[in-house]
Amino acid sequence: MRTKLFQYEGITSFLSSLSAIAAGLLVGLIILLVSNSQDAFPAFVMILKGGFEDGSRGLAQVIYFAIPIIMTGLSVGFAFKTGLFNIGASGQFKMGAFVAIYIGIKWSFVPEEIHWLVALLGAMVAGAVWGSVPGILNAFFNVNVVITSIMMNYIGMYLVNMAIVKTVYDSLKNQTKPVLKSAVLPKAGMDKLFNTSNVSIGIFIVIIAVIAIYIILHKTTFGYELKACGSNREASRYAGINEKKSIILSMVIAGALSGLGGGLLYLSGSGKYIHVLDELAPEGFSGISVALLGMSHPIGIFLAGLFIAHLEVGGFNIQLYNFVPEIIDMIISVIIYCGAFALLFKQIISRFVTKPVIDTDTSGIEPAMISQANDTSDMGGAEDKRGHGEDKI
Amino acid sequence: MEYVVEMNNITKIFGNFKALDDVTFKVRKGEVHALLGENGAGKSTLMSILFGLYQAEKGSIRINEKPVKINNPNDASSLKIGMVHQHFKLVHNFTVLESIILGRETVKMGVIKKDEARKKVIELSERYKLRIDPDAYISDITVGMQQRVEILKMLYSDSEILIFDEPTAVLTPQEIEELMKIMKELVKEGKSIIFISHKLNEIKAVADRCTVLRKGKYIGTVDVETTSKEQMSEMMVGRKISFNIEKKDIKTGEAVLEVENLTIKAKNSKKNMVNNVSFAVKGGEILCIAGIDGNGQSELVYGITGLMPIQEGRVLIKGKDITRESVRKKSLDGMSHIPEDRHKHGLVLDFNLQQNAVLQTYFEPRFQNKGFIKFNAVAEYARKLIKQYDIRSPRDEDSIVRNMSGGNQQKLIVARELDRDPDIVIAVQPTRGLDIGATEYIHKQLVAQRDQGKAVLLVSLELDEVMDISDRILVIYEGEIVGDLNPKEITVEELGLYMAGSKRSGGYEN
Amino acid sequence: MKLWRRLAVVVLVFLMIFAFSACAKNEPAPQEEPETPETPEEPETPEEPAANVFELALITDVGTIDDKSFNQGAWEGVEAYAKENNITYKYYQPAEQSDTAYLDSIALAVKAGAKVIVCPGFLFEVPIHTAQTMYPDVKFVILDGAPHAGDYNIEIADNTYSIFYAEEEAGFLAGYSIVKEGYTKLGFMGGMAVPAVVRFGYGFVQGAEYAAHEIGLTDPVQVKYTYVGNFNATPENQAKASSWYNEGTEVIFACGGAVGNSVMKAAEAAGTKVIGVDVDQSAESETVITSSMKNLSKSVYDALAAYYAGNFPGGTSVSLDATVEGVQLPMENSRFENFTQADYDAIYAKIVAKEIEIMNDSDVVEDAGKPAEEVTAADIPVSKVEVEVIN
The missing domain is CATH 3.40.50.2300 (Response regulator)
Structure with a gap:
């Protein structure tokens, strides 16, 4: 009866995310029915069709919306694997976006062919620097990453606002100036293919980032160290892993991912500018949702980002049916909310996916049974001596 | 015969797992009734049902000859059932008196009537010879005293049936003896006691009768007086257990680990947790550091292994100074460490078995190539350990360690640490929380290391363990070594006196 | 097992919804032309018909339709004219504040059969510059702005009417x-x-x-x-x-x-x-x-009236002042x-x-x-x- 389902963790995670999505959509349908029962079903179908509604153009929209939130999602998810809650993706994103725009406007001395690449690298460095500060403070002074990264969000926002006004300000529109043509991400013919201007090679860069993060986390000793640190910092110390280095590097990489996301969005040539407003970049917080829904797994985050973007496009399209697009925000929120229950779903699912292994050995060993019994009693709250009390071999 | 507690034919099912299968448990008035069994045997589940935390699927409960339904702990309280948990539920910055009356305050016009409560507490304390100071703060009193506070709490609420859940796990020999006296005092006054334990010596010493559970099944109830320890352990485990570990004659070699004048300060105070400690462990010997918990043995080990900074002194392995080396370097120099807290230090619980198996060795060329993990090699290695050390788990090398039983988790750590072929094994309470079978296994492994000529430094709080397997005993008291003893020449009682700080041996006298 | 069953139901419902949407996706949509012959036929517009047809459209700028300001003022003009003349009308909210998102909203409006699209605010300058050539048969009214490609070189096509206010x-x-x-x-x-x-x-x-x-x-x-x-x-x-x-x-x-x-x-x-x-x-x-x-609603109303009267002032930019009750x-x-x-x-x-x-x-x-x-x-x-x- 020993199933060697190596992917079993992944399957339960996936199922639980699906359940969260189903619950969110169900609530969405109810909202639609309540607000306008006549058009509810066609509108609901339109939401589900999302980016498929409008042919290639719709797909391009999905990709466009997905790129920044996948990147911030990767950032949050990656840090989370290392046991850090990077709530500072917003600030790192904004720093990255600003530096990308700055380089895109001011560094005309860079050869045109690589201007965009230099701008993206600059964005990554800016994000990395911004991410490293909470990492360093945490590693050396044990300051909570959540607090420092929230502060860094605000510092970043105000700093960027100030820097924009001083350097690349379009005072007529209170926003950044447009970047030079050479700094806009190459389209590689995709604008013709998708028949819209907001697609570029950005999505390939995102895919490369997803694969790179997947490999780092799952295939390398470096990822092993990071995960060990994230899962149990004390044990990593015990094992001789340099946990300070791991924490800082993890935040640096997370920051670079967010920064890259900012660069990708604002260099995409979609006519989006940073407005000089006292507003944190919302993409950073969407990243938390995406990471949650994607169970912090790079592939999961990629799919979750595409899915959220898909819904957003669907939500935009339901305006054809006399619905306000805010409904989609509600649906996404419910999905995220249910995503928070994903752990609960996961527990329920794993209970049914795995059957207890019962060894009727002479020495009487029943580890699975015991662990199940322990789990059950833990949920009941009675068993308070787990791990300390008498355990059975 | 009058029974205060009768639990008849209790069956409790979790999912598709029968935690209790037709268990009958009867306690007479005025007796100490031991409940014996290994973990997972169902002791805790049975007591949780009695205490109202679970409801049984089948079976009935009678208290004082009357059938009752116990739906929650409040019902249990009103039936005068009280419980001393293994881990005390006390608030540290409360006084003893406040802790006792917490939740049962008598109030007059919004003001707690402390004087009345104090009177009652003092009266109870004297009657049962508990000798506690009602105005001391919980954080200032010893663990043994804290336990008495818990006992007083039960008495304060007039409990008649007292459940003690593994009460001796945290106590010194002297404190255990005191507790036994108190328990006897209590039954003399007409209380009935249920004593959950797996320590046969204690059951022998204090209990009148003993009910044995195994794998959720009722095995039998015996008179403690007429039943031998061996018989009881066979009932509990289901097979014969050898209590004596066979050791070859000692052939000590060169000093492997040397500690010179080690001084370690506490984390947040200026107090020296370890004060000028020197000793050497030779190849082929098991050196045991005995002492009551909190006397600096944890810090000593953390200092040696590099988890805590050292203020003064040196640590050498085979003559090489490793004092300032990183944890990794120490491990590469031949130091293995079976940590005190396997969940905190020893394992990454959310990793699977194979990932944990290479926690200190993942970077070695046999497990990685240019930074990429060789998964096959890791799995292969894990399978080797599983086979060699008989580690049992639901899904072998892919099991998430969190889902493994404590004994097998510990076996995994022992396997990992010993398989690295270390020169010195530092084992801190390696059998803590394990049952007899697992304890026996781990002792055998440590002795095997010694027999191969390796050095073993064992830190233990369990006197039986100290006496059974060590070749030499150092007693640590308040951060200093106060005794260098030969286990063959001293008694447990004598050792207890050293541990309590009331005796120092020659050469360690200040 | 009760939980298992409940879970199965949830998963099943989810799968059904997905299958449903997949079916809807694959079914060739009935090729039905919107009833008004003047409706521009755009190559960019997917052939799928919109659920409803809305002739007059307004794209909201930053903020919502009831912002008690620009969006609302312009909307009141659209609403007033449409109700008087019994014409279908609708507003659209862009998914974000960027040129492409505004352009996507225009595309959505065109897809729903819009003939005149009112765009309140200068942020529409760049998107309309693209849209006016992309949808030559759709009329655009831009308030407080004039189309350009981001370089402030104003290019007003014949189907665009730019309104400023004094x-x-x-x-x-x-x-x-x-x-x-x-x-x-x-x-x-x-x-x-x-x-x-x-x-x-x-x-x-x-x-x-x-x-x-x-x-x-x-x-x-x-x-x-x-x-x-x-x-x-x-x-x-x-x-x-x-x-x-x-x-x-x-x-x-x-x-x-x-x-x-x-x-x-x-x-x-x-x-x-x-x-x-x-x-x-x-x-x-x-x-x-x-x-x-600013007499937003009146100017929008007048522009719409001009369109239906056949004299849409396309290609021009005006600054409405007191002389025209602007x-x-x-x-x-x-x-x-x-x-x-x-x-x-x-x-x-x-x-x-x-x-x-x-x-x-x-x-x-x-x-x-x-x-x-x-x-x-x-x-x-x-x-x-x-x-x-x-x-």
């Missing part, structure tokens, strides 16, 4: 009326220093000046003048307004979208007055004494005690007759003879008004 005249009316009413301690709180807001502010100062001369005030009128840097209702904005009121300011001209809400709250607490902007804001708060209005004060809803309808009519007539020279932003720059970036409200040539520019 904000300085609206501001002038507000400044004049409020001083005539008897207030001498004024404040101007602009959103950001964008041209429209700047014109309002400069006009406001000049109106106060004109009234001060007319009634022969001996002490100068004091005007505190600032741009808060955003168009939002924020506690900071409210605090700033409160402090002005505390320092003695009697009326603040709140000229920046939702900034007005902050100012109104402050005024409610201080028992002082506010001048609204863009649309008639008298219903929002008792403190709104009058509003410096700006006004909503006298019927104003809370004046001294300033009468007759006063209003008199000054309005003078403005229409160009008897008064009201300088707009570029006039002031020219007059000051300084680089445009350095020109502030303090550079307006006035003698009876003291302008205190606060940065």
Whole structure:
């Protein structure tokens, strides 16, 4: 009866995310029915069709919306694997976006062919620097990453606002100036293919980032160290892993991912500018949702980002049916909310996916049974001596 | 015969797992009734049902000859059932008196009537010879005293049936003896006691009768007086257990680990947790550091292994100074460490078995190539350990360690640490929380290391363990070594006196 | 097992929904042409028919349709004309604030069969530049802006009508009326220093000046003048307004979208007055004494009427001023005690007759003879008004 389902963790995670999505959509349908029962079903179908509604153009929209939130999602998810809650993706994103725009406007001395690449690298460095500060403070002074990264969000926002006004300000529109043509991400013919201007090679860069993060986390000793640190910092110390280095590097990489996301969005040539407003970049917080829904797994985050973007496009399209697009925000929120229950779903699912292994050995060993019994009693709250009390071999 | 507690034919099912299968448990008035069994045997589940935390699927409960339904702990309280948990539920910055009356305050016009409560507490304390100071703060009193506070709490609420859940796990020999006296005092006054334990010596010493559970099944109830320890352990485990570990004659070699004048300060105070400690462990010997918990043995080990900074002194392995080396370097120099807290230090619980198996060795060329993990090699290695050390788990090398039983988790750590072929094994309470079978296994492994000529430094709080397997005993008291003893020449009682700080041996006298 | 069953149901429902949508996706949609023959046939428009057809469309700018400002003002014009003439109409909200998102909204409107698309705000300049060539058969009305490709080289195609307003005249009316009413301690709180807001502010100062001369005030009128840097209702904005009121300011001209809400709250607490902007804001708060209005709804209404009359003024850009009732004060809803309808009519007539020279932003720059970036409200040539520019 020993199933060697190596992917079993992944399957339960996936199922639980699906359940969260189903619950969110169900609530969405109810909202639609309540607000306008006549058009509810066609509108609901339109939401589900999302980016498929409008042919290639719709797909391009999905990709466009997905790129920044996948990147911030990767950032949050990656840090989370290392046991850090990077709530500072917003600030790192904004720093990255600003530096990308700055380089895109001011560094005309860079050869045109690589201007965009230099701008993206600059964005990554800016994000990395911004991410490293909470990492360093945490590693050396044990300051909570959540607090420092929230502060860094605000510092970043105000700093960027100030820097924009001083350097690349379009005072007529209170926003950044447009970047030079050479700094806009190459389209590689995709604008013709998708028949819209907001697609570029950005999505390939995102895919490369997803694969790179997947490999780092799952295939390398470096990822092993990071995960060990994230899962149990004390044990990593015990094992001789340099946990300070791991924490800082993890935040640096997370920051670079967010920064890259900012660069990708604002260099995409979609006519989006940073407005000089006292507003944190919302993409950073969407990243938390995406990471949650994607169970912090790079592939999961990629799919979750595409899915959220898909819904957003669907939500935009339901305006054809006399619905306000805010409904989609509600649906996404419910999905995220249910995503928070994903752990609960996961527990329920794993209970049914795995059957207890019962060894009727002479020495009487029943580890699975015991662990199940322990789990059950833990949920009941009675068993308070787990791990300390008498355990059975 | 009058029974205060009768639990008849209790069956409790979790999912598709029968935690209790037709268990009958009867306690007479005025007796100490031991409940014996290994973990997972169902002791805790049975007591949780009695205490109202679970409801049984089948079976009935009678208290004082009357059938009752116990739906929650409040019902249990009103039936005068009280419980001393293994881990005390006390608030540290409360006084003893406040802790006792917490939740049962008598109030007059919004003001707690402390004087009345104090009177009652003092009266109870004297009657049962508990000798506690009602105005001391919980954080200032010893663990043994804290336990008495818990006992007083039960008495304060007039409990008649007292459940003690593994009460001796945290106590010194002297404190255990005191507790036994108190328990006897209590039954003399007409209380009935249920004593959950797996320590046969204690059951022998204090209990009148003993009910044995195994794998959720009722095995039998015996008179403690007429039943031998061996018989009881066979009932509990289901097979014969050898209590004596066979050791070859000692052939000590060169000093492997040397500690010179080690001084370690506490984390947040200026107090020296370890004060000028020197000793050497030779190849082929098991050196045991005995002492009551909190006397600096944890810090000593953390200092040696590099988890805590050292203020003064040196640590050498085979003559090489490793004092300032990183944890990794120490491990590469031949130091293995079976940590005190396997969940905190020893394992990454959310990793699977194979990932944990290479926690200190993942970077070695046999497990990685240019930074990429060789998964096959890791799995292969894990399978080797599983086979060699008989580690049992639901899904072998892919099991998430969190889902493994404590004994097998510990076996995994022992396997990992010993398989690295270390020169010195530092084992801190390696059998803590394990049952007899697992304890026996781990002792055998440590002795095997010694027999191969390796050095073993064992830190233990369990006197039986100290006496059974060590070749030499150092007693640590308040951060200093106060005794260098030969286990063959001293008694447990004598050792207890050293541990309590009331005796120092020659050469360690200040 | 109960839980298992429940879970299975959830998963099943989810799968069904997905299958349902997949079916819907794969079914070839019935090829049905929208009923109106004039509907432009765009190669870009997917052949799938929209659920409903909406002939008149409005794309919202930043903010919602009920922003009590630009979106709403323009929307009222669309609504009024559509209802009168029984034409279908609808508004669309872009998914985010970017050129492509605005363009996507235009595409959505076109897909729903829009013939005229009203775009309130200068942020539509670039998207419309693209859209006017992409959808040559759709008419675009852009308020407060003119299409260009991001380089400010205005290119107005034949299907686009660009409308500007003489904000300085609206501001002038507000400044004049409020001083005539008897207030001498004024404040101007602009959103950001964008041209429209700047014109309002400069006009406001000049109106106060004109009234001060007319009634022969001996002490100068004091005007505190600032741009808060955003168009939002924020506690900071409210605090700033409160402090002005505390320092003695009697009326603040709140000229920046939702900034007005902050100012109104402050005024409610201080028992002082506010001048609204863009649309008639008298219903929002008792403190709104009058509003410096652009006649958004009328201009949109007129543009739509022109389209249906067959003389859509495509390819042109106009600045609507008092001569065509492009700006006004909503006298019927104003809370004046001294300033009468007759006063209003008199000054309005003078403005229409160009008897008064009201300088707009570029006039002031020219007059000051300084680089445009350095020109502030303090550079307006006035003698009876003291302008205190606060940065």
